[in-house]
Amino acid sequence: MSLPSQDERISDDIGIRLRLVRQIFGLTQRELARRAGVTNGAISLIEQNRVSPSISSLKKILEGIPLSLADFFTLNFSPSDEVFFAADDLTEIAHQPEISMRLVGRRTKGRALGMLHEVYQPGADTGETMLRHEGEECGIVVSGCLTVTVGTQERTLRPGEAYYFRSDIPHRFRNQGTEPCVLISANAPPTF
Amino acid sequence: MSLPSQDERISDDIGIRLRLVRQIFGLTQRELARRAGVTNGAISLIEQNRVSPSISSLKKILEGIPLSLADFFTLNFSPSDEVFFAADDLTEIAHQPEISMRLVGRRTKGRALGMLHEVYQPGADTGETMLRHEGEECGIVVSGCLTVTVGTQERTLRPGEAYYFRSDIPHRFRNQGTEPCVLISANAPPTF
DNA sequence: AAGATTTGTTGAAAATCCTAAACGCACGGA
DNA sequence: TCCGTGCGTTTAGGATTTTCAACAAATCTT
Numbered sequence: 001m002s003l004p005s006q007d008e009r010i011s012d013d014i015g016i017r018l019r020l021v022r023q024i025f026g027l028t029q030r031e032l033a034r035r036a037g038v039t040n041g042a043i044s045l046i047e048q049n050r051v052s053p054s055i056s057s058l059k060k061i062l063e064g065i066p067l068s069l070a071d072f073f074t075l076n077f078s079p080s081d082e083v084f085f086a087a088d089d090l091t092e093i094a095h096q097p098e099i100s101m102r103l104v105g106r107r108t109k110g111r112a113l114g115m116l117h118e119v120y121q122p123g124a125d126t127g128e129t130m131l132r133h134e135g136e137e138c139g140i141v142v143s144g145c146l147t148v149t150v151g152t153q154e155r156t157l158r159p160g161e162a163y164y165f166r167s168d169i170p171h172r173f174r175n176q177g178t179e180p181c182v183l184i185s186a187n188a189p190p191t192f
Numbered sequence: 193m194s195l196p197s198q199d200e201r202i203s204d205d206i207g208i209r210l211r212l213v214r215q216i217f218g219l220t221q222r223e224l225a226r227r228a229g230v231t232n233g234a235i236s237l238i239e240q241n242r243v244s245p246s247i248s249s250l251k252k253i254l255e256g257i258p259l260s261l262a263d264f265f266t267l268n269f270s271p272s273d274e275v276f277f278a279a280d281d282l283t284e285i286a287h288q289p290e291i292s293m294r295l296v297g298r299r300t301k302g303r304a305l306g307m308l309h310e311v312y313q314p315g316a317d318t319g320e321t322m323l324r325h326e327g328e329e330c331g332i333v334v335s336g337c338l339t340v341t342v343g344t345q346e347r348t349l350r351p352g353e354a355y356y357f358r359s360d361i362p363h364r365f366r367n368q369g370t371e372p373c374v375l376i377s378a379n380a381p382p383t384f
Numbered sequence: 385a386a387g388a389t390t391t392g393t394t395g396a397a398a399a400t401c402c403t404a405a406a407c408g409c410a411c412g413g414a
Numbered sequence: 415t416c417c418g419t420g421c422g423t424t425t426a427g428g429a430t431t432t433t434c435a436a437c438a439a440a441t442c443t444t
Contacts, residue, residue, distance in 0.1 A: 014247050025362070028390080028391065028392085029391080029392065029393095030390080030391075030392090038432080038433090039432065039433055039434070040391095040392080040393095041392095041393080041394080041432075041433070041434080041435090042431080042432050042433075043392095044392060044393055044394085045393090045394090045431080045432080046431095047392090048392095048393085050431095051430070051431055051432085052246045052247045052248035052249075052430085052431085053246060053247055053431075053432090054243075054244040054245060054246045054247075054400075054401075054430095054431070054432090055206050055244045055245055055246070055247065055250060056244035056400095057244075057431080057432075058247060067360075068265075069265045070262070070265035070266045071326060071360065073260075073261045073262040073264075073265050073266075074262045074265070074266060104330045104331075104332060104354040104355075104356050105330055105354075105356030106356075111328065112327055112328040112380040112381070113305070113327075113328050113329070113330060113356075113378055113379065113380040115330045115331070115332065115354070115356070115378050117332055117352070117354070135304060135305075136303065136304040136305050137305070138296045138297055138305060138307045138378075139296075139307070140296060140307065140309055140376050142334050142376070160309070162296040162297075162307070162309070163296075164296050164297030164305075164307070184332050184334070184376040186305055186307050186330075186378035186380075187305065188304040188305040188378075188380035188381075189304070189380075220420080220421065220422085221421080221422065221423095222420080222421075222422090230402075230403085231402070231403050231404070232421095232422080232423095233402075233403065233404080233405090233422095233423080233424080233425095234401080234402055234403070235422095236422060236423055236424085237401085237402080237423090237424090238401095239422090240422095240423080243400075243401055243402080244400085244401085245401075245402090246400095246401070246402090246430080246431075248430095249401080249402075
């Protein structure tokens with residue numbers, strides 16, 4: 001009967017995980033227990049890794065937060081867990097002098113999303129050999145004009161106008177105007 | 193990661209899911225039981241949804257496949273298509289009068305990415321009950337000022353400044369300034 | 385400073401899960 | 415046909431989890 005000294009049967013860090021999540025959302029064991037329809041004692045034992053909850057219990061508890069089982073197990077507290085705020089230190093990743101592409105957030109692996117602050121000087125051109133890569137991308141022109149070619153379609157976008165397409169369709173960006181063009185774009189999964 | 197609505201439906205039937213996975217990997221209950229170090233009876237009961245396994249059991253069983261808990265609860269596929277160019281006809285999706293959120297691209301299912309052109313009038317606030325959803329999001333302030341609260345951190349961003357964070361951390365946007373704030377944001381997977 | 389609340393932690397009993405062993409069924413070979 | 419093998423299912427009982435209720439510590443209130 002005695003409590004088995006936490007052998008590997010008790011899954012990893014379910015308890016720690018639950019406690020962390022619960023605290024992040026500012027709930028007490030009792031409050032969460034009330035919402036979930038379980039007892040606070042159960043939550044206490046689980047968080048201490050003294051027991052390994054049944055799926056049904058864990059699911060009930062997570063519904064009180066609420067959080068799906070999938071999200072609970074997928075939640076990654078270490079990698080891209082940080083909050084990013086940037087002033088002028090967006091990292092430059094452009095390859096051409098007349099094009100500036102500055103990345104929002106750190107260039108870490110495992111991101112779901114990439115966002116760029118781009119500036120195309122007059123005459124800037126990503127080239128006749130059209131770009132092609134995996135994923136999808138979109139953007140909004142903030143100032144200036146940008147000529148976007150996607151597959152057989154071409155269009156010159158003005159401030160406030162936008163695009164969205166699959167990145168495996170050959171594409172090209174050009175500034176045929178006389179003033180610099182500012183574009184904010186995003187892609188998923190991130191290319192950079 | 194998967195969409196919450198789908199998660200709920202899926203995680204309801206752990207049993208069906210386990211049986212499906214087991215069969216996909218061409219294992220019998222007994223063979224899986226042997227590899228996992230549990231009894232075939234347990235697997236049978238679980239697959240029939242006669243019991244709700246403990247996390248430790250389910251984890252042991254999945255290790256026999258092998259498959260991680262996170263992977264077990266997440267199974268998703270989705271394609272996408274079409275080229276999108278928009279002028280002023282970005283679709284409005286905001287629910288508050290003092291906040292405008294206009295979506296780039298069509299509101300189709302299976303997109304990899306969502307991009308919004310947002311305008312926060314002075315005083316606009318997404319609310320004290322912080323927002324929280326799956327995925328990651330980022331944005332750049334184009335004009336005006338925006339106060340962004342993420343978890344315990346808060347910061348007021350000015351034009352050119354940006355943020356990036358995991359969307360499951362409670363967050364809130366407010367315009368505490370005197371002029372409208374224009375923000376371009378992106379999220380993956382798309383919330384809208 | 386004492387009392388009232390709120391917090392997380394326990395112990396024993398009730399509820400639920402897991403194991404061991406047996407059961408029924410289907411298939412194949414001698 | 416009879417036997418052996420392999421499949422998923424079932425049952426009884428031991429093992430584990432969950433509840434219920436009480437507990438100590440910390441924080442507020444008065």
